[in-house]
Amino acid sequence: MHEPYLKAMAALLRRCQPRHDLYTVFGDCVEAMAIAIVNSVDLRKRDSREARYLDIVGRYQPDIVDLFPRVLAQLVHALEAGPGDVLGALFHDLELHSKARGQFFTPYTLSRFMAQVTIGNPESVKAIIGDHGFVTAMEPACGAGSMVVALAEAMRDIGINYQRHLHVTAIDIDPRAIHMAYVQLSLLHVPAHLMVGNSLSGEMREHWYTPAHILGGWNARLAHRRHHEPADEMLADASETPCSPFPVSRAAPPPRKPGASPPAMPRQLSLF
Ligand SMILES: C[S@@+](CC[C@H](N)C(=O)[O-])C[C@H]1O[C@@H](n2cnc3c(N)ncnc32)[C@H](O)[C@@H]1O
Structure with missing residues (x-):
């Protein structure tokens, strides 16, 4: 269901290579999307997030910045086709989930x-x-x-x-x-x-x-x-x-005693 959109998103993002590192561009693209959305509804810290947005897009030439909304458009189409973890799948498709970075998402x-x-x-x-x-x-x-x-x-x-x-x-x-x-x-x-x-x-x-x-x-x-x-x-x-x-x-947990086992993950x- 999401395959055509995933392919389109991957192809768009790969256009940044070899000028840029794909992992960095993927992260910047998604952060720019997140800031664009949050700044339309949440006024708290809006100015600092806007400065961060301008900092991100200022690192790239216009042809790369132009990819970001096009990736977002494909994501919107994908999620309109049906719910799913489209960005997690894209992250894996682009092979950004290497063991060194240790980021594996659940299928x-x-x-x-x-x-x-x-x-x-x-x-x-x-x-x-x-x-x-x-x-x-x-x-x-x-x-x-x-x-x-x-x-x-x-x-x-x-x-x-x-x-x-x-x-x-x-x-x-x-x-x-x-x-x-x-x-x-x-x-x-x-x-x-x-x-x-x-x-x-x-x-x-x-x-x-x-x-x-x-x-x-x-x-x-x-x-x-x-x-x-x-x-x-x-x-x-x-x-x-x-x-x-x-x-x-919740109050922060008390400091752990030396040798004590780590707290359980929720x-x-x-x-x-
Ligand atoms: C195996 S991934 C699973 C992600 C997601 N739950 C899923 O099913 O796709 C584990 C996630 O845990 C996060 N993580 C690891 N240690 C954490 C901690 N102490 N507090 C919050 N998140 C943590 C990692 O950054 C990573 O995104």
Whole structure:
């Protein structure tokens, strides 16, 4: 389904060679897309992001800069054909996932399977939505967003409008991954708060809110739910997993004693 678009995107990006490093151009292209989207809806830090955008495009000659919106257009066409982790697949197709860089994304079919396992009984998810209006999902190492996109699609398949009834918190330590996930979740109109940060230490560096988050008034919706469900209760509910749907508000973990085992990574994808 996405093959023709992936081929077109790869061919466009390869035009930068041999003048530029493909890994760098891919990262710059996706970051420029992410900034263009976020600056249309989120005024916080708009000026510094705009300066960053101008810095990125200023590094290239016009023929290379012209590739960026053309890649974005192909991505839009691909996601209109159907949901998927198009940028993750492109990253692999361009062979940017080398072991040295250690970035491997889950194949989308596997993400779909995991999304179905996460949902479990559709009636339980519908019951949470009936009680609270929405479910929240947490992805502590989101990569390009494969599992989140799959979750949204799986919800759609059981008759739930994820654009209104799902809110995602997604974290990745790699800014490139967050840019990829941000662009895809924005285009699919998934309400989401993405963070560049370390899910193990709890340190967060950057916050990216999708247009669906901002336009849907999700800060207020989440605050309302927090107000009516004390955090302790929610964390107790999540006792099987150390991952909270509101990781930013959690206190940083105490320093680890020498020789102690590292903290457990939060479960890959959780629904609350
Ligand atoms: C194997 S990839 C999986 C990505 C995505 N969940 C998927 O299924 O395609 C692992 C991701 O974890 C991120 N990562 C590794 N350590 C992390 C940490 N401490 N905090 C947040 N993200 C981390 C990496 O940058 C990488 O994008």
